[in-house]
Amino acid sequence: MPDNPLEVQVNDIIQTRKPHACGGDQWRVYRNGADIGLRCLTCDRHVMLAYRDFAKAMKRFVSRGSAPPMP
Secondary structure, rough: OOOOOOOOOOEEEEEEEEOOOOOOOEEEEEEEOOOOOOOOOOOOOEEEEEHHHHHHHHHEEEEOEEEEEOO
């Protein structure tokens, strides 16, 4: 695990280090937890990555999503 965990929120848009097979490199976070759910913005493919793999694959945040409302 990294020393400083990433603050990932649903609806964040991230850029990956390597492009997807479709050529896109931007993904929307649709699930956050032990696994991070991502949706490719180019071809709409869904993938689930373990947090550790996600942290390695992510290059930067393109835009930040809004925090979910507190109950």
